[in-house]
Amino acid sequence: MPKLVFILLVLFTCRLNAQEHCATDLENQLEQLHDEDFANGINELNKLSEEFEQLMTPSRNGFKEITIPVVVHVVYREEENNISMEQIKSQIDVLNRDFNAENDDIEKIPEVFRGLASSAKIRFQLADKDPYGNFTQGVTRKLTTLENIGTETLYHQSNRGGSDPWPQVHYMNVWVCELEGNTLGFALLPGSKMSERDGIVMSPRAFGTMGTAVEPYNLGRTFVHEVGHYFGLRHLWGSDDESCSSTDYISDTPTQLKENFGCKSFPTYSCPSQPNGDMFMNYMDYGNDSCMLLFTQRQVELMQLIVKTNRSALFHSSGFTGLDQLQTPEVKVYPNPSEGVIHVEYSNGLPAFVEVFDVLGNLVYRHLPQSRIELLSLEFLSKGVYTMRTEMEFTQIVIQ
Ligand SMILES: [Zn+2]
Numbered sequence: 352m353p354k355l356v357f358i359l360l361v362l363f364t365c366r367l368n369a370q371e372h373c374a375t376d377l378e379n380q381l382e383q384l385h386d387e388d389f390a391n392g393i394n395e396l397n398k399l400s401e402e403f404e405q406l407m408t409p410s411r412n413g414f415k416e417i418t419i420p421v422v423v424h425v426v427y428r429e430e431e432n433n434i435s436m437e438q439i440k441s442q443i444d445v446l447n448r449d450f451n452a453e454n455d456d457i458e459k460i461p462e463v464f465r466g467l468a469s470s471a472k473i474r475f476q477l478a479d480k481d482p483y484g485n486f487t488q489g490v491t492r493k494l495t496t497l498e499n500i501g502t503e504t505l506y507h508q509s510n511r512g513g514s515d516p517w518p519q520v521h522y523m524n525v526w527v528c529e530l531e532g533n534t535l536g537f538a539l540l541p542g543s544k545m546s547e548r549d550g551i552v553m554s555p556r557a558f559g560t561m562g563t564a565v566e567p568y569n570l571g572r573t574f575v576h577e578v579g580h581y582f583g584l585r586h587l588w589g590s591d592d593e594s595c596s597s598t599d600y601i602s603d604t605p606t607q608l609k610e611n612f613g614c615k616s617f618p619t620y621s622c623p624s625q626p627n628g629d630m631f632m633n634y635m636d637y638g639n640d641s642c643m644l645l646f647t648q649r650q651v652e653l654m655q656l657i658v659k660t661n662r663s664a665l666f667h668s669s670g671f672t673g674l675d676q677l678q679t680p681e682v683k684v685y686p687n688p689s690e691g692v693i694h695v696e697y698s699n700g701l702p703a704f705v706e707v708f709d710v711l712g713n714l715v716y717r718h719l720p721q722s723r724i725e726l727l728s729l730e731f732l733s734k735g736v737y738t739m740r741t742e743m744e745f746t747q748i749v750i751q
């Protein structure tokens with residue numbers, strides 16, 4: 352049997368037998384096998400996450416709060432799963448509270464970890480403008496005949512029983528629909544190339560704080576976890592190989608062997624090198640909703656980096672009426688032309704990257720800005736004209 356077919360078979364069998372409550376790892380692996388562009392995008396996401404972990408120092412400031420337009424596609428086979436607007440709003444409220452560290456139960460975090468709890472400065476609101484410019488409540492509803500449509504990869508296709516996404520660069524798409532087995536949800540990771548399934552898929556059993564939501568997943572925190580994936584966060588234990596050397600690319604979460612379910616007591620140890628044990632109360636573990644309490648500073652910084660890179664189009668979203676969030680960091684370069692040593696001055700916040708391309712479009716230099724004015728040494732480049740990119744800004748530089 353060809354290797355690819357074998358891998359696909361194994362993965363599909365895994366999906367059928369999935370007892371995981373978050374299917375993000377599995378669904379992203381499947382999507383990478385189906386879509387080469389997406390697979391390349393995930394490789395780039397991994398590289399970006401590695402650079403972040405190794406090179407970017409903590410406490411970067413200058414992240415301006417962003418509000419992200421959300422569209423919820425309710426795809427239901429049984430009327431009870433045609434969830435109410437109130438239930439949807441209860442979920443958006445939890446998301447805003449937890450992403451901004453405004454949860455009252457933050458005091459339940461063990462003292463050794465409490466200082467790490469951080470606000471992502473990311474807010475969410477149901478879109479009030481649809482892709483055609485019409486007023487909307489940010490919710491679509493679709494009756495389907497397909498069982499477990501969230502597990503079949505059809506939830507995002509209107510003509511096959513699902514509901515088409517709104518343009519994913521401008522809206523965070525959420526499908527609330529039946530999922531097979533114990534799966535509560537999953538999200539597609541933000542590679543530099545998006546999957547056409549990009550967004551978050553949630554079971555009605557774990558969405559919002561009322562109606563169809565069922566204990567112990569009725570406090571809205573499974574969705575907080577999935578939105579963490581949507582912004583590039585991984586599970587605390589890294590990959591599923593049950594090894595203490597696998598990484599989540601985040602330096603302030605302790606290394607962890609595997610998932611923790613339920614509500615653990617502090618301390619809980621899984622990797623011997625970690626003096627305080629597992630951070631089982633982190634949103635990126637698998638605890639009960641009542642026991643998930645924080646994102647750390649570095650998790651928040653990685654999500655903010657993703658907002659500024661792979662998901663930067665959300666800054667320009669047309670999903671809200673009369674809201675212009677556009678705030679592109681501006682850059683001044685001097686002297687220009689130069690002999691290769693240049694000052695770069697940023698205003699409107701630090702960009703995530705400075706990249707320099709040659710005339711053929713090859714990336715020849717990449718730098719992660721650390722302060723408002725910097726000296727860059729590009730003497731290694733041969734004489735010529737280059738393009739410097741800082742997020743959405745392009746500046747021509749000449750080396751002579
Ligand atoms: Zn997950």
